[in-house]
Amino acid sequence: MHNPATQHVTRSVEFGLLVFGVFMMTNALNFAGKVRVIDLWASWCGPCRMTIPELNTLYDQYREKGLVVVGLSVDDNPADVLDFQRNVPMRYPSGMFNRGLAARIGEPSSIPTTLLIDRKGVLRKTFVGYVDVGTLEPLVRALL
Numbered sequence: 047m048h049n050p051a052t053q054h055v056t057r058s059v060e061f062g063l064l065v066f067g068v069f070m071m072t073n074a075l076n077f078a079g080k081v082r083v084i085d086l087w088a089s090w091c092g093p094c095r096m097t098i099p100e101l102n103t104l105y106d107q108y109r110e111k112g113l114v115v116v117g118l119s120v121d122d123n124p125a126d127v128l129d130f131q132r133n134v135p136m137r138y139p140s141g142m143f144n145r146g147l148a149a150r151i152g153e154p155s156s157i158p159t160t161l162l163i164d165r166k167g168v169l170r171k172t173f174v175g176y177v178d179v180g181t182l183e184p185l186v187r188a189l190l
Contacts, residue, residue, distance in 0.1 A: 113151035
């Protein structure tokens, strides 16, 4: 049922993030020392609707242990993202994927794409397509 394409990458990932709801700028330094799950998603993406509630649960369960989940939409219009989030709320920081991030990690080949980054900022795994929490959670736990 689930067979995401994965790749191992050993380079540091830095990014800027506009956090909805608070509208503040942040960057990867704010997440230093934390395990990061970065979810690249879109409002028009059916599998993303399945991923977001699972990521809410994962974030709630492990954030006190050092996990941060960040959702980055590839939508062109921020208003579409805000409308989507009214129906599918995210309990973790979310923002817009941008050219600066694309220059550092590349454009996603498919949506959703999930990046798993360790406490040192090294990208450990990339999942292209839907990844279920049963696959992701043990990898997160191993990095915490």
